Amino acid sequence: MPIPSDLVSDLRPLGRTGISVSPLTLGTSGMGSGVEPGSQAERDAVELATAMLHGPAAVVDTSNVYGGGNSERILGLALRESGIAPGRQIVTKVDADPETGVFDRDRVLRSYDESLARLGVDRVSLLHLHDPYRIDFAEAMGPQGAVAGLLELRASGAVDAIGIAAGKVSVVGRYVESDCFDVLLTHNRFTLVERRATVLLEAARQREMGVFNAAPFGGSLLARGSASGGTYAYRPAPPELVERVRQLERICASHGIDLATAALQFSLRSPLVDSTVVGISRPERIADLEQRRAVQVPDEFWDAIDDLGVPPSVVED
């Protein structure tokens, strides 16, 4: 059953965009991969999408490329069947052409058109530039570059705000400093075990950009724990990271707090973050996340975490 629509929780501004976000944003990068039209897997995914669009989060995050386009297609099916509750919105991202890798102005406009067609909507408020890793910065900023496409969409009113959504701090920092973007989405780099993105978050804040912090569980390890063989940032976790998670689990156990709750609240409590983006693959996760959000974590717990010191970075950058 979808959660009643009056429960968009704890709205706050997304920087200077005029968009409101809730503490949690729901992510769909795992939605629809390999799902065939008309299959039971598609029905299950539509059910998940429906729960997201009627849940307590103001934003559902997708991209042109998630599930090879199926994430947007499934969100579009859910929208057509059950609509979207008041105060919620879908945010998407433009991606490079999946066949040629081209990521210029024209591709940005095509990518946005594809997204709108799959979602079955005529606009989104916020559109991110997604993972611009295969183009260099000068090319992206050139007159026919990807950023020109996004600036054009914003200037024409086709979107209200544009964001940069990617991981590598060395890449993302230049986009933030360009002052072209209204929003930053970083991932896997500001968590209980990783702080590499702190400089980005601070730079974004100085510019009054909105900030999404995605993947507070590192994609797996901090949701499942050190014994899970879980990955961090989509790669096998190195031994020193697993050892760090064991230390955290001991502190968690001594305060009666679950690791996943601590990982979620680490991001939620940061004044550098407007909204934390969590990926889920089943509807029950939504209520579970809200429960974890409500857990009272004592200051002594965070003091004990701080006493461990800033963890050595393990992500690729």
Ligand SMILES: NC(=O)c1ccc[n+]([C@@H]2O[C@H](COP(=O)([O-])OP(=O)(O)OC[C@H]3O[C@@H](n4cnc5c(N)ncnc54)[C@H](OP(=O)(O)O)[C@@H]3O)[C@@H](O)[C@H]2O)c1
């Ligand atoms: N470049 C970008 O723009 C970018 C990059 C990365 C991520 N993102 C966005 O951020 C979202 C989150 O990233 P992510 O999904 O990679 O990482 P994540 O949120 O750190 O981790 C997702 C994993 O956590 C598990 N989980 C979620 N809620 C849970 C709960 N209440 N209890 C226990 N486990 C729970 C999920 O399990 P189940 O699957 O079993 O539900 C899922 O496997 C993505 O979906 C995407 O929307 C964007």
